[in-house]
Amino acid sequence: MSRLELYSPEGLRVDGRRWNELRRFDCKINTHPAFDGSSYVEQGNSKVICMVRGPMEPPMRSQVNQTQAVIEMNLNIASFSTLQRRKRSKNDKRMIEMKTTLERTFEQSVMSHLYPRTLIEVNVQVLAQDGAVLATMTNAITLALIDAGVAMYDYVSAVSVGIHDQTPLLDLNVLEENDMSCLTIGVVGKSEKLAMLLLEDKMPLDKLENALAVAIAGGHRIRDLMDDEVRSHGNQRVSKLTS
């Protein structure tokens, strides 16, 4: 354990948040008009750009699916995104795992049966990592897909939660993530359905329920924040059209 006091007796965390507070969540859509859909998400100091192309005709025959759209994720983590500069190869097992996870998550929430024989290409670029990268990527992809006008059943909003002693802490930053077990969830819309669930370190079995409840509430909050941005961007566009 580190010397940092992660959760003070007064109930404050290293960055001054309470246990159930999210970090600053900032998102923009339609940041790259050259693409069909794009978004930029900041969750604390984690920063991710996402660009979507499609649905379009697949360039390769192997990517054709007769019954539904194929979603292809290209993840790229910039080498300057962490303190130690390290090049992450695309074939790193961890990268492949994240890529497969995201592909399979969005296969379910995109109405892919509406776009048979097409490809939806999603490019994700991580600019800065400050914990919960997978969650930030998920949120960015959701927004970019909405911006691209791809039909979806609902938002997928992701957030992480950790357990410190007895208390669950919402939305961990990198300092906290390194020192406690971290659960990342992807929740669908306003429901309690989980599309994605990842826990990589030990957590007491009985704490899971508590952690999940906090995480789901956090996920819903993020959904609302994303929804605000989507609606305000929509209104802006509509006002341009009418004037």
Next chain:
Amino acid sequence: MGKDAEISLNERNFVKEGLKNGFRLNGRSLDEMRRPIINIDKNEYGFVEVEFGKTKLAVRVSCEIVKPYEDRPFEGIFTISTEISPMASPMFENGKNSDDEVLISRFIEKAVSRSNALDLESLCIIAGEKVWHIRADVNYLSYDGGLIDATCIGVMTALQHFKKPDVTMKGTDIIVHDFDQRQPVPLIILHVPICITYSFFNPVDREENIKGDANLEIAIMDADRSEELVRDGFLVLTLNKNRELIQISKNGGLPIDGLALIELTQRAHDRCQELTEHIKALLQADEKERYKNMNLHLLEVGASR
């Protein structure tokens, strides 16, 4: 995955219809696991064959002395290799790591290495110079679902069974004693992780799954091949008998209600207890037999000579 990965529409519907009515084609109940048959080799240490229904695999644990990684001079090295050859099923191509294969190896890595099941510091011989490199090679012979669960059981049994030769230091030289000279030493295992995989099926349409409140999704434990090819999503749980969750991986797939997931973890824990006991009993029986074969009871105090 290439050839044979497809399953006919008829079979797909048949499996699904069965599950909707609460039946599985293999006759098991929804949360029934196949009973693993674990064969521990009688002549060697750390060679285990596991049969999980028709899924078969062999695990071999071996060791050698190497130089440690520079950033971790006090720790030994532990690697697990889980490459799947076309022997298991023609759908696995040789040398081509499909996404599913990578996922399997990541799950095992997280369950066993990342959770510190094997104490790495005890593998150090001379800090920064010489450490033991323990490797577990998993060879898949036949595939009928449940590769993750079977691999985890196999690797953990083999690790607990394995013994490495004793070493002594003479100045800066190390002497490795062979098994006849000195009794070999077992590895230090800190806890025994058990993987349990649940497969999810959606009996209704996707809209109902996402928008409805009915939560009709079906979860089954330890799917076989046809069930794995039909399933809409899966969840890997890794636990140990100390009521610790080591890994939860639900890599996308069918969205599942949070409360339902918690219930699954509870049920998985019961299975985990059973399996841990089963492995322990097997290892004890093996130990006893070896003990008898070595005639060590003659050395015991009070034994009649």
Next chain:
Amino acid sequence: MSKLQVTLGELNNVDGSARLSVGSTKVVVSVTGPIEPKIRQELPTQASLEIIVRPSRGLSGTREKTLEDLLRLVLQAVIVRFKYPRQLIQIVVQFLASDLDKDESSSETGGRFNTGASYMTNELSAAINCCYFALADANVALHTSFAATSIAIDENNAPVFNAELPVLKKSLSHHTVCFDIQEKKASKILLVESNGAFSEEQLLSTIQSASVECERIHSEVQRLVLEKKIDADYIWSK
């Protein structure tokens, strides 16, 4: 002489399989085919062979590649390849245990990585013999039967069959000999792979004794196993 123990057809997802153990070598071979090949593998007039050898521990390296090549030489000659044009026969040889695993000194020196491609005569002969059973189990047409044996010539110039690794390391030379078998007689040499220093007479006498051993393997093991399989396959004719 160590005994060959063979079981057939224990794997489910392949067309034929066999498990063979001899001495401290244990090997499983699976045969899938004839199946559709990838385009680059396809041969217009005959079946192509994909041979994959996997070690019991570690990743496959030069040792396994050498074994694959030698196996290919033998199998190309015995499989009736023109019977399956534009098809693929996939053969996976998976070692479960070999001499090197038991070699305790390997834990010091880095094991198999130092031995390179040498001392693999036991593995080669076991692989060839096991392939025979797996091919038969998969009902792949063969021109003839075949059997292989490994012989070491020890310090006293005496032949040792299936020598264990310590004996092998001390031996003057060691040989893997594979014969085809027609009318229960060893007739033609399919493969001789020799290592070490030896004279011409030694080689000839080794081949001579190998032919006797191959005939013995054929009559004592291969026939019995196959007859049992035929009995089981044609159960309705009784």
